[in-house]
Amino acid sequence: MRTLEIVHRTRYEYSEPVTLGDHRLMFRPRDSHDLRLLHTGLVIAPAAQVRWIHDPFGNSIAIAAFEGTTQILELVSTIELEHFGVPPELPPIEEFARTLPFSYASEEAPDLARYVERSYPDPNSSVATWTKQFMEGEGGNDTFSLLKRLCMGIQDKLKYAMRFEPGTQLPAVTLETGGGTCRDYALLMIECCRSLGLAARFITGYLYDPALDAAPGEATTHAYPHAWMEVYLPGAGWVEFDPTNGIVGSERLIRVAVARDPEQAMPIKGSFTGSPDVTVNAMVDVQVRTLSPVPVPETSVPLETGPSQAPMPSPAPAPTPEAQEPPTQAL
Template sequence: MTRLRINHITTYEYPRPVGFGEHRLLFRPRDSHDIRLVSTRLAITPKAQLRWLHDVFGNSIAVASFAGENALLRFESDIVIQHYGVNDPSIPIEDYARTLPFSYPASEQPDLSALVARHDPDPDGVTDAWARQFLAQSGASDTMDTLARMTRTIRDDFTYAAREEEGVQSSVETIRLGSGSCRDFALLMMEAARALGLAARFVTGYLYDPALDTGVDSGTVGAGATHAWCQIYLPGMGWTEFDPTNGSYCGTNLIRIGVARRPEQAKPVQGTFIGDPGGPPTMTVQVKVTREAEPVATTAAS
């Protein structure tokens, strides 16, 4: 178990004041067996009215409503969690799913079908061909070994390039360019897994880099901003984390905030402005994830 503090600040600065439509904020993790929420604080400038809802995926969404105009829009989320991430990839997969290909049970197929369906058009089979290279030349392929090699290959063979602009590259474009951001790599991994008949979903959240606390380079890529990876549904293991940006899986350093079928359904901030800003806004994102010591229990004097 690790106690972590996540401070996430997103700021928009406009050349001149504008009005703001509703903004949907995806900052808060849901309590679960692997993430326990200790405390949370959300500060918004200018002042906003908040209401909360669960979206179609069960993510916790804050909806902010504004009055008046302002040239500054700032969201600061400060969260402390207890993280119980799995760090043991030997958790058993069900016997029938240990090798590829396999079929999900009939009782689960209706719920998983939309997550097995492909997201990107691939008329020339580029992603299919890329995914098939990880299968054994003959006979069955070990499921976990195939996915682990796919994850490491994306880390080793593709160039990581942080991109601030909106949007996600298609898996075909990422293969063609040989480079991408964490969200591009997540989608490539998802589409490749789906090409092998597996259910996959997009994850947005944060990445803890131990180097921030130890000063020793951990080789972690993608900290200091929001992070993206994917989950693949493996019978017996359930939804399993794969971070192709860092070539890791089943790790303890991923802090899940939201999941979705498509990347554009899991944006940390979504909203609109009203009026003529006099030019494009400037956006900055700052994320800091640090480890915290457990509070020391005290006993009242008798």
């Protein structure tokens, strides 16, 4: 278990004044058995009115509303959490689900149905055909072995490439072009799993390397906005796979939110109104610091433009790159 502080700073600079529309912010993780939220903070410039909602998946969402015009938008999220990582052994999968194909139990099937449903066009069945190659090899149709081969196969057979276009590629396009970003890889594996009749969903969060940790309380190290996915396996529950790095779960992955589709899990989603010629310069920086076991009080982040400070809802007491898109312009 590690106690971490993550500071996620995003800044947009506009070449001329613009009017900001509402922004939907997804920074606050959900408490779980593998992640305990200790403290949160959110600083926004220019000043904004902030309200909090839960989305259909139970994620905590901040809606920021702005007035007037501005040439900057800066968002600083600070979270402090205890991260327990992933157990070294997967919980046992139910006997009936250990090999493919299988059907989910009647009490779970209705709730998983939308996660099993294919969501993207695949007119030539390229995704399903590509997936079938992983049904061969050691382990055969063993469910977990096949999923590991698929996860590592996406990393091995495709080429990771930065992409600056907004949104996520269609899975068939990722196969056709031979590469994509972490969001593209996650969506491809989701659709591959769905072609096998498995429930799968999208995760947004952070990737960092615990091996680079400094001594508690000392220097920070970089983390990265990241996307991966998880599959529902009876008996084991939702199991995380990161096809970008070819890993199954990991203490390197810090989950923030889950959704059925990538467009439902954007860390920042908003709009602005300005002239057709306005340009936007975007900067994202995520720093992670290992804390001592003693909780460290939050320090506010000073900004030059009179920010609003919108504390995230306090976590309830509990027992002892690249996933961001620039705001969409509305002309």
